[in-house]
Amino acid sequence: MFRQNPYDSSPYDSYTDHDGREQRQNYSVDIPMATMQPGLEVSQSAKRWGTPNANPYGNTHINHSFEYEPEFMYTPPSTLSTVDGPFARRSSDASEASIVQRRNRQRADPVFTTSSDFDRTDANAAAYNENKESQEEKIIRNLASMTTRERIKAIQKMPKTMKEKREIRNKVLMEKTRKSVSYSTEIHCCTQCMYKIALSYRRFRNGLSELFQSLQLWQKTLKIIGGKFGTSVLSYFVFLTWLLTFNIFSFLVNFSFITIPQFIAAGSNNLSFTGLELLTGAGYFQQTVLYYGFYTNSTITKIENSTSYDMQLAYIFTIGIYFVICFFSLVYSMAKSFRNNFVNPHTYSGNAGKLLCIWDFNITNEKAVRLKQKNLSTQIKEALSEGKSEDLNLSLKQRMVHIAIHLAAWIFSLGTTAVCCTCVYYLSINNLKLFMKGDGTELENQAATLVLPIVVSLLNLLTPFIFSLLELLEKFQYPRNQIYVTITRNVILKMSIIGILCYYWLNIVAISATECWETLVGQDIYRLVVVDFLFCLLGSFFGEFVRRIIGTKCLKNLGVPEFDIARNVLGLIYVQTLTWIGIFFSPLLPAIQMIFFFIIFYVKKVSLMMNCQPPRKVWRASQMTTLFIFLLFFPSFTGVLSVVAITIWRLNPSEKCGPFRGLSSIFDAVSRWIDVLTNYPRSAWVVWIYHNLIESVHFFFILTVIIIIITYLYWQIIEGRKIMVRLLHEQIINEGKDKMFLLEKLRALQTSTRDTPARKGASQQFSTTSSLYQPPGQLDQQRHLSMPNYLERPLEKNKSTFSATPPYTADFPERSGFLPGDPQRQHPSTKPGVSEALALAMRARQQAEREMEDEDEEDFRS
């Protein structure tokens, strides 16, 4: 049956049968031969036929973009490919339920490729194999010349099956060992040794990466969340774990370099512990390592006359280095995120194209899948209706009204922010007075200190709701704008509240007559963090749990709440900012924050699972994450840096507490240390660096200028690239037009040549082409029909797309009788490649144009 197939399901049928489907299928048959990718590709598919694989067509395209060195070779279409035609047609005809068919083909193919009845096929197969081998050798040689790491990466990236990848890998390894052996038989032992070392190093690295991977928290939980809620909600939790690792790191650093030495030198704590301290952070905690004030200013020596540990320097350097590391890791993740997610944001238009990338393969929950599908269909419907209504231009009046509403909303939100800030300011001053006076009982005092943090948290919690009410009024045209505007307003609110608090700490508390203002600031921040944490818990209880109860029990049309990613992430950014500010005043704050983040993760997870549904709108998770990392860097981290810098350089540390007591500014500790160091000639380089780099204005001036110049240069390069991209884009479009034009021309030409057997012009036109690729003797037999094909191939090389027209398939019958005498000759692997193809295309086009002109002229004359 199989042997019959190729011949009786004759291509003639498909030629004569011109219904649309057949045509399409024919073209699918045509591709593997006609795409002039071949060299490698046909061989690829040939190879695949040897192994049981029903997907040769899938692979013919493989190397188009992953090709190592595209080679322009002509492999004549053979019985092998022709034979495959009918099968392929069938299998794709019944692409959904084609199991039987495909089985047939798998069994059939080896029959064809190996059967001795088909000598021709054999010859061709041999040619293919040879071809394939030379290609593979090339790849292997390429790979062998790479370093181990590059090689592994290259192999990993190959879009091939495991078997092929493994084969290639083994061959590469063989090649490598062979080379090394042939190079140096005498130092064989040495290479062996090196190889072993390299191998063990690699294993060690792998082990290390495994270790890191197992250290990553909550892999499983994240998977469940992703499965149920998709990537968008997942991004919140990923952000949370990211911040958590930040805090764990900073805790480890602070604990080991500041706290542990302090423990050694610590005095006893004689304050009583009541329990309220957990909330207020005052009282008992005042005399612990939690706050700046408790740390000693002495050098710690455990054993007499041995090296000592200078607490001042430890404090300042630990925190300084921590901030530097934070800075670089933030910049790094921001840059990475930008690079991955803001690729060419300008060059695209419309969203329909995204349809193909929109499915979230993370989602594994059945309900979530349903919901996602439903959301997608509504989105598509919305988009379609939007597309229709977009043309409606708003009248001037309407536009004015829109602008007025936006303006009013902005004024309102900024006004609210201002009111909040004044409120916080007066409360904080009141707070300080309360501290100073200290009348009333201890308990009352402590409770009173909680007023400020509670008010701040309340403002932080409630004002965003007011802002979201504004959204309803404003009615943005695009939901994206709405998200950005809301985020901007919230960021302004939170950052100005923190700004006011910083002003209060640095300008009012720091110069007040308190005993130890740093500890006071530390306590304030501690309270803010704790109360914010409590409010976060309450928020997920009332905002999500109670809301769900209401939504499902009382007001059915409210429904289950959605998880508000933006609000939650902004909350995290706010708390992280506070923690960073607090690090200087309370070195163990990251530990507390760490515990809180840990709890928040679980609470949010449970609340999410119990109460929420995935967000309906598209949340562009990657871009949003990038934005949030940027926010964490720009107002937040840079703000913190400036606050800490002011504290260190400008402010007077308290006189009676903390590691820097008695100094005029905290940075004095460093300059004193440098003064000491000048006495030691061995550490002269430190002194030199300090004087010439850190203290020198000129150095920073020059540095700034250089950086500005580099930035400017890069900016110009980017501008140039943008133009380049635009031009290339235009070029692609033009090429597409070219191709369509050419194909049309060809079609016209072909019909005319078929009508009149006058192929003189044609053979002239293509003789150069054909002789290049075609074994002599084949020419006469094939000329009139193969002509268009030869043209197509170069074209294909160029554009990789091809729309089939029925006449082309007429080649098959003749081709099937085609037997190349010499496999070497038929693909004379001449280097031409792309340029050749281009030249051919150009020539063909010129010819076509000339003809057209001629025709025009003739028309004109007649």
Add this chain to the structure above:
Amino acid sequence: MGNKQTIFTPEQLDAYQDCTFFTRKEILRLFYRYRDLAPQLVPLDYSDKPDVMLPYELISSMPELKDNPFRQRIAEVFSEDGEGNMTLDDFLDMFSVLSEMAPRDLKAYYAFKIYDFNNDDYICKSDLEKTVNKLTRHELTPEEVSLVCEKVIEEADLDNDGKLSLEDFQHMIVRAPDFLSTFHIRI
């Protein structure tokens, strides 16, 4: 750790590590996931390369794929026989491409194949219609579906041949940054 020696030889593990984006541990974990699908079929000793192939029905019953509308295509694309029956190699291949580490180009290549329902190396309108129907569970009317598909082709088809080639697709993927994180199955 003791199991490592009995399931794969170190050379096998090295080869797997070189060919996928996984570490040893992940490869072993995936092996166990694979084995859990059919404990009676899959031996615990892979050092002599047994020729085991799990049928599509078992593969698609994995919780990671069970509800994915494209599960059949995924299995077909990654299986060597094109029917969704998978050997361990295919299985590892599939999750390697769908892992976090896989580069954009590789992901795009396989995503393209997944959406290319009729295996003709182009995403044509019929492929798109199938995709849209799978994405929306047949909630759109045929007119809407065809309108959407036309829009997609119109937008993404750079060379105006009425269908999307791999290049068109890759070009489109570059503009959709979320693709990297969404074309990802955690294991």
